Amino acid sequence: MLNEYEIKKQICEIGKRIYDKGMVAANDGNISVKLNDNEFLCTPTGVSKGFMTPEYICKVDKDGKVIQANPGFKPSSEIKMHMRVYKERPDVNAVVHAHPMYATGFAIAGIPLTQPIMPEAVIALGCVPIAEYGTPSTEEIPNAVAKYLQSFDAVLLENHGALTFSDNLLAAYHKMESVEFYAKLLYISKQLGGPKELNDAQVKRLYEIRRQFGMTGKHPADLCPNANNGKPSCHGCGGNCSGHCSSGDADLVSEITRRVLEQLGK
Ligand code: 13P
Secondary structure, eight states, rough: OOOOHHHHHHHHHHHHHHHTTTOOOTOOOOEEEEETEEEEHHHHHHHTSSSOOOOOOEEEOTTEEEEEOTTOOOTTTTHHHHHHHHOTTTTOEEEEEEHHHHHHHHHHHHHHBBOOOOOHHHTSSSSSSOOOOOOOSSSSSHHHTTTTTTOEEEETTTEEEEEESSHHHHHHHHHHHHHHHHHHHHHHHHTTTTOOOOOOOHHHHHHHHHHHOOOOOOOOOHGGGGGGSOOOOOOOOTTOOOTTTOOHHHHHHHHHHHHHHHTTOO
């Protein structure tokens, strides 16, 4: 097991990766790691996450209050968002927030990542919903994210970026890479005339493989009622299901009616 100093070094390494890969600009993004139920390490606010050294890293309690921070460093302004994930997901030990170009483009366009276009994305992520817009640093973002936490390990933040989490920091970072790769491929295939989606039977087989692998974390394949309702997956829900997809035609009709009325401004 890594000691605290080694975890701080790992946070710096992941910060450098998200910066070098263009997943964040300037001082954007933040990273945290859970040490135990009341101690968490996090990146400081207002510094480039690409140039951190271990002494930059702050320690906070479960409420986000400072336990230790070197002079000149304060915890991330988004610490409430991180703490909400840990509170609601005891299986999570690391959280990464970034603004990767393509995923954030989808978050700005209001398009969730729901089209099943490649096996790896279906197995690793299922679909990626968009949590409703919230003002950074307020409770609005944690509140918006909360409803997706029991069904997903990756969420887009409307007009903002992406949030990923897992049982260890490397896995949380890899989820961010997977979200961005998926978003980029979806974008490119849309430019090439539109993706040829995997069919229902193919998606179902991939979900089965995920179950056989015994992969950790939350995934809509395991939780979405559509997956157990004669429908192969939750890819038809538009990413809005948060694990509570409409499971009957009546629900579907009322949802379509709601959206049409919304479009008409009623
Ligand atoms: P912090 O530097 O305070 O973590 O904020 C960066 C950011 O990306 C906010 O969304």
